[in-house]
Amino acid sequence: xxxxxxxxxxxxxxxxxxxxxxxPDVAVVVNRGPSKVGAAVFTGNRAKANPILWSQEAAKDxxxxxxxxxxxxxxxxxxxxxxxxxxxxxxxxxxxxxxxGGDVLICSTGLIGTGDDVFRAKVLDGTERAITALDADGGxxxxxxxxxxxxxxxxxxxxxxxxxxxxxxxxxxxxxxxxATMLVVITTDAMxxxxxxxxxxxxxxxxxxDRLDSxxxxxxxxxxxxxxSGASGVTPAADAFRAGLVEVCTDLAVQLQGDAEGASHDIxxxxxGAASEDDAVEVGRSVARNNLFKAAIFGNDPNWGxxxxxxxxxxxxxxxxxxxxxxxxxxxxxxxxxxxxxxEVDLSPRATHLLIDLKAGAASATIFTNDLTHDxxxxxxxxxx
Amino acid sequence: xxxxxxxxxxxxxxxxxxxxxxxPDVAVVVNRGPSKVGAAVFTGNRAKANPILWSQEAAKDxxxxxxxxxxxxxxxxxxxxxxxxxxxxxxxxxxxxxxxGGDVLICSTGLIGTGDDVFRAKVLDGTERAITALDADGGxxxxxxxxxxxxxxxxxxxxxxxxxxxxxxxxxxxxxxxxATMLVVITTDAMxxxxxxxxxxxxxxxxxxDRLDSxxxxxxxxxxxxxxSGASGVTPAADAFRAGLVEVCTDLAVQLQGDAEGASHDIxxxxxGAASEDDAVEVGRSVARNNLFKAAIFGNDPNWGxxxxxxxxxxxxxxxxxxxxxxxxxxxxxxxxxxxxxxEVDLSPRATHLLIDLKAGAASATIFTNDLTHDxxxxxxxxxx
Numbered sequence: 001x002x003x004x005x006x007x008x009x010x011x012x013x014x015x016x017x018x019x020x021x022x023x024p025d026v027a028v029v030v031n032r033g034p035s036k037v038g039a040a041v042f043t044g045n046r047a048k049a050n051p052i053l054w055s056q057e058a059a060k061d062x063x064x065x066x067x068x069x070x071x072x073x074x075x076x077x078x079x080x081x082x083x084x085x086x087x088x089x090x091x092x093x094x095x096x097x098x099x100x101g102g103d104v105l106i107c108s109t110g111l112i113g114t115g116d117d118v119f120r121a122k123v124l125d126g127t128e129r130a131i132t133a134l135d136a137d138g139g140x141x142x143x144x145x146x147x148x149x150x151x152x153x154x155x156x157x158x159x160x161x162x163x164x165x166x167x168x169x170x171x172x173x174x175x176x177x178x179x180a181t182m183l184v185v186i187t188t189d190a191m192x193x194x195x196x197x198x199x200x201x202x203x204x205x206x207x208x209x210d211r212l213d214s215x216x217x218x219x220x221x222x223x224x225x226x227x228x229s230g231a232s233g234v235t236p237a238a239d240a241f242r243a244g245l246v247e248v249c250t251d252l253a254v255q256l257q258g259d260a261e262g263a264s265h266d267i268x269x270x271x272x273g274a275a276s277e278d279d280a281v282e283v284g285r286s287v288a289r290n291n292l293f294k295a296a297i298f299g300n301d302p303n304w305g306x307x308x309x310x311x312x313x314x315x316x317x318x319x320x321x322x323x324x325x326x327x328x329x330x331x332x333x334x335x336x337x338x339x340x341x342x343x344e345v346d347l348s349p350r351a352t353h354l355l356i357d358l359k360a361g362a363a364s365a366t367i368f369t370n371d372l373t374h375d376x377x378x379x380x381x382x383x384x385x
Numbered sequence: 386x387x388x389x390x391x392x393x394x395x396x397x398x399x400x401x402x403x404x405x406x407x408x409p410d411v412a413v414v415v416n417r418g419p420s421k422v423g424a425a426v427f428t429g430n431r432a433k434a435n436p437i438l439w440s441q442e443a444a445k446d447x448x449x450x451x452x453x454x455x456x457x458x459x460x461x462x463x464x465x466x467x468x469x470x471x472x473x474x475x476x477x478x479x480x481x482x483x484x485x486g487g488d489v490l491i492c493s494t495g496l497i498g499t500g501d502d503v504f505r506a507k508v509l510d511g512t513e514r515a516i517t518a519l520d521a522d523g524g525x526x527x528x529x530x531x532x533x534x535x536x537x538x539x540x541x542x543x544x545x546x547x548x549x550x551x552x553x554x555x556x557x558x559x560x561x562x563x564x565a566t567m568l569v570v571i572t573t574d575a576m577x578x579x580x581x582x583x584x585x586x587x588x589x590x591x592x593x594x595d596r597l598d599s600x601x602x603x604x605x606x607x608x609x610x611x612x613x614s615g616a617s618g619v620t621p622a623a624d625a626f627r628a629g630l631v632e633v634c635t636d637l638a639v640q641l642q643g644d645a646e647g648a649s650h651d652i653x654x655x656x657x658g659a660a661s662e663d664d665a666v667e668v669g670r671s672v673a674r675n676n677l678f679k680a681a682i683f684g685n686d687p688n689w690g691x692x693x694x695x696x697x698x699x700x701x702x703x704x705x706x707x708x709x710x711x712x713x714x715x716x717x718x719x720x721x722x723x724x725x726x727x728x729e730v731d732l733s734p735r736a737t738h739l740l741i742d743l744k745a746g747a748a749s750a751t752i753f754t755n756d757l758t759h760d761x762x763x764x765x766x767x768x769x770x
Contacts, residue, residue: 044698045694045697045698046696046697046698046699046703046705047693047694047696047697047705047721048697048705074690076690077690077693077705077718077721077722077723078722078723079706079720079721079722111690112688112689112690112691112693112694113689113690113718113722113723215676215677216674216675216676217675217676217677217691217694217695218694218697218698219694220690220693220694220697289601290601290602291600291601291602291676291757291761291765292600292602292765295761295762295765295766296765296766297766298762298766299765299766301766303497304497304498305459305461305462305496305497305498305605306497306602308432308462308497308605309430309432309497309602309603309604309605310602311431311432312430312431312432312433312603312605313429313430313431313603314431318431320431320432320433320462321464333462333498335464336432336462336464337462337463337464337498338462338463338498372676372762372765372766373762374759374762374763376676376680376762377680377683377757377758377759377761377762378759380676380677380680380681380684380757381680381681381683381684381686381757
């Protein structure tokens with residue numbers, strides 16, 4: 001059901017010729033209200049794509065009527081012309097929907113540096129046709145139209161007490177950084193103020209998408225948007241809504257991890273015994289970005305020395321000779337030295353669990369990453385993106 | 386001629402059975418004086434191997450009589466037993482050489498977590514036999530004995546006005562971080578005080594080994610040591626000596642880059658127009674660590690969008706819409722937008738030049754890196770190290 005699972009939303013996905021394959025490549029999601037609350041978080045990359053520059057401004061007032069997303073071109077580093085493309089797309093959608101252009105967000109994904117007049121014409125045409133095709137059951141079509149190297153469409157829903165959350169995502173990465181552009185649209189018919197929507201979205205992304213780190217590369221186009229229709233008429237308890245939102249975001253983050261380009265292992269890095277949550281995140285992220293560790297996991301090699309070497313590059317509180325490391329349940333390193341024989345570790349399953357106990361405190365965090373494989377190199381060397 | 390090019394040094398390399406291939410794996414370099422000045426710089430990794438923990442203390446007094454190096458085992462995360470192995474090796478060498486154990490440095494490279502009693506016995510035996518084999522022409526043997534995945538031995542010499550610098554290196558990486566452990570021994574018969582040796586070494590490594598960043602992974606065992614015999618009786622001009630040392634260190638750094646595991650391109654990232662040298666280094670390093678950019682170069686794809694995306698993750702002063710990017714002499718990006726067609730760029734040569742003009746000032750820096758290849762993944766997944 002995707003983004004049309006909650007009441008008050010319509011969506012569509014159409015083929016506008018941006019993808020050479022002829023697959024759907026323009027999606028629109030519209031909030032029919034009664035509330036038009038919206039919140040969004042954006043890539044931390046300082047080199048931001050034009051749709052990000054547009055959407056950042058458009059989202060500031062907490063009102064979002066609609067969002068237009070395209071695959072097949074990132075419209076990034078395309079200069080003033082590219083910004084005008086995003087602007088014109090928002091204005092065209094607004095005109096057809098009878099709303100203000102400043103309340104329409106834009107997302108793009110695909111090759112950086114593409115965004116000429118042919119691109120613009122196709123995006124505008126696709127936007128028109130998607131709006132014509134809007135449907136209360138259009139969530140699945142929209143989820144398919146935003147796919148790039150994704151092998152499956154990614155959607156999630158959460159049923160609250162009288163309210164619903166729906167969502168779709170593309171990509172295999174995170175807000176900062178990301179393997180490939182991550183675009184997420186989340187909808188809900190719960191009743192929330194703009195301030196509540198913003199706070200819930202930031203809190204949920206911090207512990208979900210922000211902890212997905214496929215390859216340490218930050219996209220110029222990442223955007224996560226929450227649209228609130230209030231159509232259920234139900235005001236949820238804050239804790240209950242946040243929990244549901246975290247569940248949806250984590251579900252999508254794990255789906256993105258599972259579809260990461262070229263990966264053969266989904267690695268869950270659980271850091272415990274940290275002096276602070278920030279320390280736990282820093283340690284987990286450092287390991288997640290260590291190419292030698294990631295290549296070892298691809299080779300089913302429980303190389304705990306590379307884990308300790310990665311921890312050693314952080315500023316986290318730890319004593320190298322106190323740390324324990326376990327892989328898939330086998331403690332291969334105890335107090336910074338060898339423990340169980342590496343032969344006991346079975347790394348053949350795709351799901352891989354790395355447990356790091358820093359023995360420095362009571363805080364913890366989990367980072368989601370992937371291994372470094374031949375296919376990753378192939379996908380990212382043979383094709384521009 | 387390696388480390389025995391200057392007067393006052395003897396060296397040897399022998400096979401002690403640490404390498405399963407039977408290749409030489411223990412090297413000794415001895416300073417016969419008259420001066421016994423030494424200086425060393427060590428990995429920035431907080432998880433340091435036992436030979437680093439030993440050598441850091443031994444080098445503090447500015448006196449270095451000898452250095453014992455082994456391949457075939459990193460003696461890292463091997464606990465108190467491993468530290469005692471480094472200590473005993475220094476004491477054994479000192480006893481045979483008639484010097485103090487505290488003036489003998491130790492270097493090890495190989496798999497982390499290995500360093501049992503068999504390892505210790507082989508290292509001690511190799512140390513004895515290497516000292517027996519010491520020779521004023523032993524520099525080449527020593528350079529071969531420290532190789533691990535290196536395909537060629539790496540040596541360099543510089544002839545000053547009455548004085549000489551000699552050097553050997555293994556690995557393909559840098560002080561912080563490094564692809565694999567980098568061990569470097571530099572010798573000179575110039576007359577230098579301990580303070581001068583330390584200052585020259587830090588200055589030279591800062592602009593050479595510290596700017597080599599093959600894959601962003603920092604070793605636990607990196608060490609660069611300068612040994613000063615003063616046997617020429619010549620006190621060089623400070624500028625002249627530093628220039629010679631920088632030349633030797635840069636020569637070795639480029640040799641390490643050229644032999645990096647699995648690489649098919651040697652990428653020179655020249656950052657100009659930076660507001661500060663620190664900014665230039667940060668930008669160059671960020672690009673050097675970007676897997677998507679590195680995979681693109683492997684695929685001969687001049688993907689400048691990935692360069693800008695990497696710059697965008699830094700804190701350097703820059704405007705994304707001012708930056709120029711050239712690859713192998715073709716400006717593919719001008720002021721943050723497309724310039725010359727990517728088809729004009731020929732990335733087939735191994736030597737690859739990336740020029741980034743930040744347009745933010747007058748500072749510059751050059752970072753040396755490699756591409757991300759199938760062979761890199763293979764070498765680092767199929768074998769433990």
